[in-house]
Amino acid sequence: KQEVTQIPAALSVPEGENLVLNCSFTDSAIYNLQWFRQDPGKGLTSLLLIQSSQREQTSGRLNASLDKSSGRSTLYIAASQPGDSATYLCAVTGTASKLTFGTGTRLQVTL
Amino acid sequence: DAGVIQSPRHEVTEMGQEVTLRCKPISGHDYLFWYRQTMMRGLELLIYFNNNVPIDDSGMPEDRFSAKMPNASFSTLKIQPSEPRDSAVYFCASSLGAGRAGEQFFGPGTRLTVL
Numbered sequence: 001k002q003e004v005t006q007i008p009a010a011l012s013v014p015e016g017e018n019l020v021l022n023c024s025f026t027d028s029a030i031y032n033l034q035w036f037r038q039d040p041g042k043g044l045t046s047l048l049l050i051q052s053s054q055r056e057q058t059s060g061r062l063n064a065s066l067d068k069s070s071g072r073s074t075l076y077i078a079a080s081q082p083g084d085s086a087t088y089l090c091a092v093t094g095t096a097s098k099l100t101f102g103t104g105t106r107l108q109v110t111l
Numbered sequence: 112d113a114g115v116i117q118s119p120r121h122e123v124t125e126m127g128q129e130v131t132l133r134c135k136p137i138s139g140h141d142y143l144f145w146y147r148q149t150m151m152r153g154l155e156l157l158i159y160f161n162n163n164v165p166i167d168d169s170g171m172p173e174d175r176f177s178a179k180m181p182n183a184s185f186s187t188l189k190i191q192p193s194e195p196r197d198s199a200v201y202f203c204a205s206s207l208g209a210g211r212a213g214e215q216f217f218g219p220g221t222r223l224t225v226l
Binding site: 036041 | 214
């Protein structure tokens with residue numbers, strides 16, 4: 001059974017810092033990995049999708065990498081802003097098209 | 112496109128009552144997913160459909176839960192009878208394709224409280 005773990009569970013950084021969020025998964029037989037953002041009381045917003053054959057994806061200040069063989073992904077956020085404060089979730093799509101979610105990292109960017 | 116639409120956004124009901132949650136996927140998407148989010152268990156997949164056909168309902172917790180997709184633009188998740196432990200946020204998501212191709216887009220969720 002696929003298990004997805006995110007470290008750290010919570011993170012607080014001052015505005016302007018670069019930061020890295022980590023995601024690990026136990027079964028490397030995945031189709032893709034997706035990073036989401038969730039604001040309090042809101043739904044999930046898709047940030048980046050990395051196919052299993054890809055190593056990384058970039059969108060603006062966000063860069064996600066994938067090392068499928070070691071079961072790891074990182075989300076790099078450059079020049080963090082208070083508006084980046086949210087919970088970040090990673091999820092992997094395995095066989096049968098199911099998304100398995102990680103536990104999330106709650107990020108707070110302070111002024 | 113308006114994205115995935117869910118209704119109601121909030122539902123408060125009493126134990127034993129029937130609850131129906133509704134979802135309209137993004138037009139053209141052929142996969143629809145129902146998830147439940149709780150503090151204790153995080154996000155869990157309940158059931159998903161492909162071209163209106165249920166493919167995997169192994170995540171549905173009990174027979175009290177049922178889901179239908181009568182057409183490509185509408186799905187329901189029904190709980191009958193509801194119990195306090197069903198209190199959670201229920202999300203609907205849709206995608207075009209699955210597996211390798213399937214980036215999932217989520218609706219805003221329905222916050223269900225069962226008293």
